[in-house]
Amino acid sequence: MIINKHIMRTTNEKQVLQQIVNAGPISRSQISRNLSLNKVTVSDIYSQLLHEGLIREVGHGVSTRNGGRKPVMALLNVGYGYVVSINILRQRFSMITSRLDGRSENYASVSTRDVDLTTVLDMIDEKIATTVAESDNRLLGIAFGLDGxxxxxxxxxxSLKGFKNFDLAKYFSDKFQVPVILENLANESAIYERDFAGEGVYRNLISVTIRDQVSAGIVTEGHLYRGHNGEAGNIGTCPLADRYQEKSMQTVNQYVAEGTVLQRIMAYQKLDHVDVNRIRRDYLGHRPELLAILDEFSYYLAKVLGNLSNTFAPDAIIVNAPILELLPEMMDTVRKYVDDMSIIRKAPLLLTKNAKEASLKGGASAIIHKALGLDDLQLTFSNQRSAVLEGVES
Incomplete structure (x- = not known):
């Protein structure tokens, strides 16, 4: 009923599985009531899911007021298999494995500095192969996220040389014989905010991701909006008027992208690498050179967020940027600059709770949807792991 030859085909089958994923432990009778389906239909589907090993029974619930047998409760069998989610950035790739309930494990970050595309693919291939060899469960799918x-x-x-028009999905699907999906980082972050924040919290949201590029993942009424040929959210190439000379224009990426800001910080610190401890120390010490750089970043980011807020009127805008996770106090400055703008709609501006893993977990959710045959249905996962900032991407 799932995976490869057993793809879920009917609406009823999908909805029963969705109920067990989102509301488990749950009984057949409760599923029947929730979906307004007759008990025989639900029992047939339930029995098939149990036979496939996708769900497991976990004891009994409480009997009704009228007495009778206590109902058998069922949960998604997270031991059925796992998925892999990988983000490929300019000088590194990161990877997690996730169970079917969205819980992530085995975070790894691998440097690819001065490495060509072929070698990067070999490194990823080896990392996945090692994971498969060391796991007792089945690999059910792979998700890749990258800027673009x-x-x-x-x-x-x-933005990565050699990736344009390269069939990354087929390359790894052929190697590991599982479904492979590709998504850009901002869309993955938006999926994370939708699926891990709690059901219905954000039906309309924008996730602004600041990495090699500045991009936005847009969710409208619970669904990802991609636009023409997937071009929605490519805000990094949009022009912004210079703060001091309005007739002078640069792109959003040139003002706000992570690399631009970090290069300016490293230049004033006279370093050839990113020192997150030094950045934090200089910020708390009110070093004027650093404060000036961060004020420029905050000003231009506020322009981007204000325009998005006024244009799309989302329930919230969530920002995913390692520099802001390192210095969350900066969001007050960003909010102040947005408040100064003459716009009608000013959506709440929030920082993601998991900058390091948000896009990875969003990718995991996307491939879990695919593996379960539930692409078009809402799945809600608990945010069961908190990420610790290990460093800012450089």
């Missing part, structure tokens, strides 16, 4: 334009599982544009 992705449409119908193809890379139409990418």
């Amino acid at each position: 334009t992705i449409y119908e599982n193809q890379i139409l544009g990418a």
